[in-house]
Structures are given as structure tokens and as C-alpha cells.
Amino acid sequence: MSIKDWATGERPREKLLQRGANALSDAELLAILLRVGTQGMSAVDLARSLLDKYGGLGGVMHASADELSQHKGMGLAAYAQFATVLEIGRRVLSEELRQQPVFNNPQVAGDFLRLRIGRERVEVSMALFLDTQNRLIAYEELSRGTVAENIAYPREVARLALQHHAAAVLFAHNHPSGSLKPSPEDFAFTQRLQAALALLDIVLLDHVIVTATATVSFVEQSWLKS
Structure with missing residues (x-):
């Protein structure tokens, strides 16, 4: 079943808007970044398969472009998205370090x-x-x-x-x-x-x-x- 066929309150993006990002599972958060799944898999299913393969969000975010490209439904666009999110996190933390001892x-x-x-x-x-x-x-x-x-x-x-x-x-x-x-x-x-x-x-x-x-x-x- 495609995510668009889910009940509105259970779709990751709508769930985030209604209940906040902390209400989402790792797979749901990742699915928002992925936006779409692949043949036979919703974005959440694809996210779960990535989490299983790489052992969690940290492993997915640090996977190389070559590694991700070998996974069904993944490519350089997804790698670029993950690398961007990771770098934003690093820069946010560096800003916090600059503002306090x-x-x-x-x-x-x-x-x-x-x-x-x-x-x-x-x-x-x-x-x-x-x-x-x-x-x-x-x-x-x-x-x-x-x-x-x-x-x-x-x-x-x-x-x-x-x-x-x-x-x-x-x-x-x-x-x-x-x-x-x-x-x-x-x-x-x-x-x-x-x-x-x-x-x-x-x-x-x-x-x-x-x-x-x-x-x-x-x-x-x-x-x-x-």
C-alpha cells in the first residue's frame, strides 16, 4: 500500500505537522527525506530496509555514495540529501559551541x-x-x-x-x-x-x-x- 493510501494522521509528514517530529519513528523520519519508495515498497518500507542494513540512522547517514547506490531504490540524490542533513547537524552544533563555553x-x-x-x-x-x-x-x-x-x-x-x-x-x-x-x-x-x-x-x-x-x-x- 502506498503512503498516500494511509489514513491522514498516520502519514509521516502529516503526523509530524500534527504531533511534532519527536512523535515519528526513525523509519518515518527517514521516509520524509526519501519522499518516495520504490517498486513494491513505500518510503517507510524503504527506510526500514535501510535502517536494518546499516544498523540505524547513524549508519544510514554515514554510508558512502557507492554503498547507498547498491541498495534498491537508492542513488546519488538520496546520498546528497543524507549528507546535507548530516552537515546541517554538525553546523548547528558548532554554532552552539561558539555561543557558550x-x-x-x-x-x-x-x-x-x-x-x-x-x-x-x-x-x-x-x-x-x-x-x-x-x-x-x-x-x-x-x-x-x-x-x-x-x-x-x-x-x-x-x-x-x-x-x-x-x-x-x-x-x-x-x-x-x-x-x-x-x-x-x-x-x-x-x-x-x-x-x-x-x-x-x-x-x-x-x-x-x-x-x-x-x-x-x-x-x-x-x-x-x-
Whole structure:
């Protein structure tokens, strides 16, 4: 049955308008983006099949163009829509970080980092550059490596911090394995980075390890000493 044959109150778009977006299931939200289904499948059915294949909304939104194109009823137009929604989410969170001190709302910073690098399939490191009130000035991707490792250099972080006139830096990198446990190299790098920034009177506020579903803070775990 096509969605247009459903009762008005059960159609995803009408349901959203009447009851709000939070009343919709993941499949219904995705169906609104898809707009139409494919032969033998409504947009909601197609959305459910995508959620099953990719393990949820996060997996769908981060799927590559090639991956989506292999799924029945999907193509580059759908990929462009998903990539647009994901980037809008990232930019909304970055705006929130610019308007308030990062550590006033750790959840916002954590959500931003997970959206930015949490689902990357290789290790990616990035830095958030902050002003004297710990508000976001800018963020930069620093390095991109293999599944197991990437190399970021303290001198490059320091150079960018000076370029952005930052008073503090929050460094982050992801673990594609899903593990939040720091490696010995993570600890050693944190010490080197803290020492390099201190020479410039710039504070290393934190080092955050990021996965698709969670983050761990060196400061909160007392792994980073001021």
C-alpha cells in the first residue's frame, strides 16, 4: 500500500505537522527525506530496509555514495540529501559551541565530535581552538590515517593554535574499533602536546577519544594533569 493510501494522521509528514517530529519513528523520519519508495515498497518500507542494513540512522547517514547506490531504490540524490542533513547537524552544533563555553555543556561538545569523526572508518584527529572563555573559534582536521593509526604532530597543532589566536585547545581523535581505551601512544602524545602548547602559553584543555556512540575525556578520567 502506498503512503498516500494511509489514513491522514498516520502519514509521516502529516503526523509530524500534527504531533511534532519527536512523535515519528526513525523509519518515518527517514521516509520524509526519501519522499518516495520504490517498486513494491513505500518510503517507510524503504527506510526500514535501510535502517536494518546499516544498523540505524547513524549508519544510514554515514554510508558512502557507492554503498547507498547498491541498495534498491537508492542513488546519488538520496546520498546528497543524507549528507546535507548530516552537515546541517554538525553546523548547528558548532554554532552552539561558539555561543557558550565548551565545558558548560560537555554533551554538546561530545555530540559534535561524534557527528564529526565518530563513524569514520580510519583514525582521524582534530582540534577545537578556543578563546579565553573556552568558546569555539575554529576546528581543524589534523590527520587521517589507517584503521589502526594516524599521526598528528604537536608542532602542527601549536601552529594552528597561533594562527587562530587560540588560548586553549581541545584535541580529539576517533577509535574505529569502537574501544574507548587509550593506547600508550595516546598518553605519550598527550604529554608531548601539552608541553608544546605550554611553551606558547596555550592550555591543552582535554584530549577526547571518540567512537560512534560515546566519548571519553582524559580530564574526566584524571589522565590529563594541569
